[in-house]
Amino acid sequence: MQTAARPAANAPHRLAGRAADLLIDAPTVSPAHTNQDVFQLFDHHPALSGLPVIEDGRPIGLINRNIFMDSFARPFHREVYSHKSCIAFMDKSPLVVEAATPLQELSFRAVEHGGKTLTDGFIVTADGDYTGMGTGIDLVRAISELQAERNRQVMESIAYASVIQRSFLRPSREALQKLLPDHLLLWEPRDTVGGDAFYFTPRGAGFVATLFDCTGHGVPGAFMTLIMASFIENALIAEPDCSLTALLGRVNRGVKRALGQIDHSHADESESQERSDDGMDGGFLAWEPATRTLRYAGARTPLLLLRPGAAEVEQIDGDRAGVGYAGTPLEQAWTEQALTLEPGTLVCVASDGLYDQPGGPKRIAFGRKRLYALLLEHRAAPLPQLRQALVAAYGDWQGEEPRRDDLSVLAFRI
Amino acid sequence: MQALYIPASNETPEIHFDYASHQLAIRGESYPENAMSFYAPVRASLQSYLEAGHGGAPIRVEIALRYFNSASTKLIRALVAMLNATAVAGRKVILDWHHDAEDDMMIEFGQDLSEEHNAIEFHAVAQAEACAA
Numbered sequence: 001m002q003t004a005a006r007p008a009a010n011a012p013h014r015l016a017g018r019a020a021d022l023l024i025d026a027p028t029v030s031p032a033h034t035n036q037d038v039f040q041l042f043d044h045h046p047a048l049s050g051l052p053v054i055e056d057g058r059p060i061g062l063i064n065r066n067i068f069m070d071s072f073a074r075p076f077h078r079e080v081y082s083h084k085s086c087i088a089f090m091d092k093s094p095l096v097v098e099a100a101t102p103l104q105e106l107s108f109r110a111v112e113h114g115g116k117t118l119t120d121g122f123i124v125t126a127d128g129d130y131t132g133m134g135t136g137i138d139l140v141r142a143i144s145e146l147q148a149e150r151n152r153q154v155m156e157s158i159a160y161a162s163v164i165q166r167s168f169l170r171p172s173r174e175a176l177q178k179l180l181p182d183h184l185l186l187w188e189p190r191d192t193v194g195g196d197a198f199y200f201t202p203r204g205a206g207f208v209a210t211l212f213d214c215t216g217h218g219v220p221g222a223f224m225t226l227i228m229a230s231f232i233e234n235a236l237i238a239e240p241d242c243s244l245t246a247l248l249g250r251v252n253r254g255v256k257r258a259l260g261q262i263d264h265s266h267a268d269e270s271e272s273q274e275r276s277d278d279g280m281d282g283g284f285l286a287w288e289p290a291t292r293t294l295r296y297a298g299a300r301t302p303l304l305l306l307r308p309g310a311a312e313v314e315q316i317d318g319d320r321a322g323v324g325y326a327g328t329p330l331e332q333a334w335t336e337q338a339l340t341l342e343p344g345t346l347v348c349v350a351s352d353g354l355y356d357q358p359g360g361p362k363r364i365a366f367g368r369k370r371l372y373a374l375l376l377e378h379r380a381a382p383l384p385q386l387r388q389a390l391v392a393a394y395g396d397w398q399g400e401e402p403r404r405d406d407l408s409v410l411a412f413r414i
Numbered sequence: 415m416q417a418l419y420i421p422a423s424n425e426t427p428e429i430h431f432d433y434a435s436h437q438l439a440i441r442g443e444s445y446p447e448n449a450m451s452f453y454a455p456v457r458a459s460l461q462s463y464l465e466a467g468h469g470g471a472p473i474r475v476e477i478a479l480r481y482f483n484s485a486s487t488k489l490i491r492a493l494v495a496m497l498n499a500t501a502v503a504g505r506k507v508i509l510d511w512h513h514d515a516e517d518d519m520m521i522e523f524g525q526d527l528s529e530e531h532n533a534i535e536f537h538a539v540a541q542a543e544a545c546a547a
Contacts, residue, residue, distance in 0.1 A: 215485055218447075277450075281484070320526075325488070355519055358443075358481045364517040365481070404445055404481055 017142055019106050019124050020099035022134035028052045029086050031060070036082040038063055038089075039072055050120040052133050053090050059123045059130045061087060062094035064116070095122040099131055107143045110136070155192075158219065162192045165222050168229070172200040176412075179207055183412040184383040186390065188353075194406035195221020195280075196351045199232055205289050208242060211410045212282030213301070213351040215325075220278075221406065228280050228324075231255055244284045244297035248323060248334040255279060255324030262330065279324030283349040287414065294341050294414070297334045299323045305339070306346040306375050313372040346379060346413050353405035359397040366397050375411075383411060415466060418459045426452050427479060433463050439476040440490070449485035457489070460496060470505045473497065475534075478512035479520070487523075494531050501533035508535045515540040 027041055029051055042048060042065050051063040068089045072078055081088055095113045097106055110117040118136030125131055169187070176183055179202060187196065195214035200207060210232060214224030228251070235250035236242070256262055259276050281300040287293075296303045298318015305314040319335055321328045341347075350371065357366045374393060378386040390409065415433040422428035427442035438460070446452045475497060482490060494509070501507040511527065513520035521538065528536035 213484070277488070327488075352484065356481065356483075362514055362516070363480060364514040365519040367516075367518040369518060405483060 017103040017146060018099065019097045019101040019103070019122075019134065020131070021103070022138045022142060023124055023132035024135060024138065026050075026052065026133045028054045028130065029063075031055055031085050031087050033086045034083050035068075035072060035086050035088060038068060038086045039082075042069065049135065050094070050133065052094075052123050052130060053087060054130045057129045059094070059096055059125060061090035061092045062120055062123060062133075063090045064120045066119075067091075091116070091120065094120060096125055097122060099124050099126045103139070103142055103146060107139060110139060158192050161219065161222060162189075165189075165193050165197075165225070168226070169197060172198055175202055175207070176200040176209075180412045180414070182383050184348075184387040184390070184409060186387060186407065186409040188407040189217065189222075190353070190403045190406050191218040193219060193222035195224055196353065196406035196408040197225035197229060198408065198410060199229060201236065203236075203242060203286065206287040208236065209285045209287075209410065210282055211301070211349045211351065211408055212280045212323075213353070213406070213408070214280045215278040217406045224278055224280065227255065227258065231258075242286050244286060244295055244336040245333050248284060248297055248299065249332065252279075252323045252328060252332055253330055256326075256328070256330055259324070261324065261326040275326075277326040279322045279328065281322050281352070283318060285347070285349070292341050292343075294339045294347065295336050296339065297336045299334060301349060301351075304348040304350075304372070304375065305341070306348075306379055308342055308344040313375050315368070341414060344413060346375060346411065348375060348409065348411035350409040351405075351407060353403075353407035354394065354409055357394065357398055357401070357404055357407070359399050359401045363401065366394060370397065383413065386411065415463055418456065420456070427482075429456055431456075431459060431463065433468075436468065436471050436473045437476070438473065439478070440493075441476070441478040443480050444482040444486035444490070446486070449483070449489050453486070453489035453493070457493060457496070460493060464496060464500050467505075472506035472508065473500070475507065475509045476512065477509065480514075491527070491530075494527055494534070498531035498533050501531075501535075506535065507533070508537065510537050510539050512539045512541060515542050 026048065027045065029038060029041070031053060038051060041051060049065050052059050053061045053063060063086060071089050072081065095110060095117045097109060106122070110122065118140070121133050121135040122139070123130065123133050173185065176185060185198065187198065189196065194217045196212070197214070198209070198211045200209045212228060214221050214228055216224060231251045231254040234254070235247045238250060239246045259278060261277060261279070282298070283301040283303055284297045285303070286295040296316060298316070299322050300320060301318045303316040303318070305316065307314065316337060316339070321332050321334070354371065355366055355368060358364060359366065370393060374386065374390055378389055417433055418429060418431040420426070420429040422442040425443070425446045427440050427444045430439040432438070477490070497507045497509070511524040513524060524536070524538050528534070
């Protein structure tokens with residue numbers, strides 16, 4: 001009977017863990033040992049759940065404590081089997097892995113092997129020679145640690161990405177605060193970072209504002225917001241008189257070229273899976289105070305107006321084409337609409353994360369009606385109050401449903 | 415041709431394309447992280463079914479979705495576009511668009527679909543109660 005060596009002191013780091021890291025001190029037996037020997041071993045080592053059987057240095061099986069003890073306890077078994085070879089009750093096909101097997105792979109193999117690996121443990125070899133054994137509970141523990149550590153690293157990385165995304169939105173927030181103190185800006189990425197973003201910049205005596213929703217959420221969505229913002233900024237420089245049709249056209253062409261989303265119709269199935277088809281929906285606004293003109297161009301995003309004295313919210317639909325997508329033509333032209341606004345008009349744009357969130361007693365979308373009712377109800381109130389009401393109504397509606405998408409809303413009174 | 419059946423998950427809908435009876439159903443919710451990888455095999459399967467022709471037997475499609483994200487929207491539109499192309503070529507395609515009677519977003523999306531793909535015989539099916547969870 002031998003006792004396997006402890007793992008070397010310079011065992012690889014846990015994150016890159018291998019089967020060798022899980023070796024425990026465990027006695028072994030050979031076919032020359034009798035069931036009586038095995039019985040005594042289990043008796044002396046109460047924590048021992050499995051006993052490897054080694055022949056000429058190679059593992060040939062594993063004796064499970066419970067199975068062995070149950071069998072041995074049966075009437076006459078002790079008398080019949082005591083002096084026979086211990087291979088009588090061994091499992092001839094335990095899980096055997098090489099010492100270098102990564103923990104992740106080991107866990108998959110343990111699962112494939114069935115539940116017995118978790119109770120009996122597994123045998124570790126080096127070039128086929130027995131080096132020791134590991135227990136199921138240690139494997140589960142190591143995998144849990146591994147996952148927790150990976151999760152922590154990913155979450156830390158996303159938390160920092162969020163710092164970057166928020167910093168990058170800050171100048172717009174500040175400009176908005178300065179120019180339109182009575183405003184509402186709700187920006188809630190579903191997964192810490194997200195695909196919704198906004199851009200606000202003074203222009204002449206007025207401003208240009210956009211609220212946009214890029215494909216995806218989380219990290220890929222956040223990547224897209226950076227790409228989009230850089231195209232929007234460049235387009236604003238290139239279009240000093242700020243035609244929104246020209247602006248959106250530029251962004252569309254820029255994104256399609258940059259991401260190679262010119263035409264996918266000839267791509268075969270496998271290739272098209274690899275290729276991106278990403279873009280954005282959004283609302284673009286330009287305000288000129290001298291003429292009280294708000295120009296609007298929307299990509300699958302409606303503009304909402306509540307004029308003073310109006311009985312209803314006015315919904316101004318944008319165009320149906322999204323910006324940048326493979327299916328949007330390179331020369332797509334978005335319609336710019338010019339609206340003259342009476343002082344005190346409430347203006348609102350929201351991403352589909354607001355409208356589409358399921359909830360309520362029937363688990364259906366929040367929809368437009370609920371937003372319109374809130375706008376009407378709080379039409380005279382300062383916008384922070386509308387914000388409070390909206391957050392509460394949306395939260396109530398969502399209830400126990402998971403958040404489905406990023407959420408953003410921009411509203412102001414002008 | 416073998417039916418295509420994919421059970422629903424939290425983020426993906428149930429797909430039940432029973433080609434033998436020419437009944438195709440999509441039910442549930444659709445917001446997978448990678449919509450393309452979920453819909454590519456669905457699209458490929460539908461493509462080979464439509465190409466086989468089946469003597470022009472009428473196709474009945476049921477779409478009963480409670481929620482889909484924008485990436486799924488594009489891919490669902492693409493499936494409907496394929497069906498529309500088949501309808502344009504002369505095969506009868508009926509689409510039952512199930513929505514809750516009060517779900518204005520689903521009603522609106524259905525209307526959009528029917529206007530864009532008008533070769534399909536479109537029925538909006540309003541349900542007083544939401545589809546079973």
